[in-house]
Amino acid sequence: MDYTFYILYSSGLDRFYIGHTGEDIDERLRKHLTQHKGYTSKAKDWQLVYTEKFASKSEAYQRELEVKRWKSSKKIRELVNKNAHLSE
Secondary structure (H helix, E strand, O other): OEEEEEEEOOOOOOEEEEEEOOOHHHHHHHHHOOOOOOOHOOOEEEEEEEEEEOOOOHHHHHHHHHHHHHHHHOOOOOHHHOEEEEEE
């Protein structure tokens, strides 16, 4: 099973959401966009802008914590933009 570290972006909020999952990433995004309580319920325009695959849940979670510790949307934007060609 693959685990995915991911970054979502909401242009309406001009905010990033950082997470990890063992689910299919498209299914996880669908859940973020449906009615629920939590941070991502604040907007309905979340887009998947970055992913990294990991062999273990622990590795994906550690990457999530690493990026969250940056506390810098500028640094997150740089990561997303630097790797944008990988998603095309």
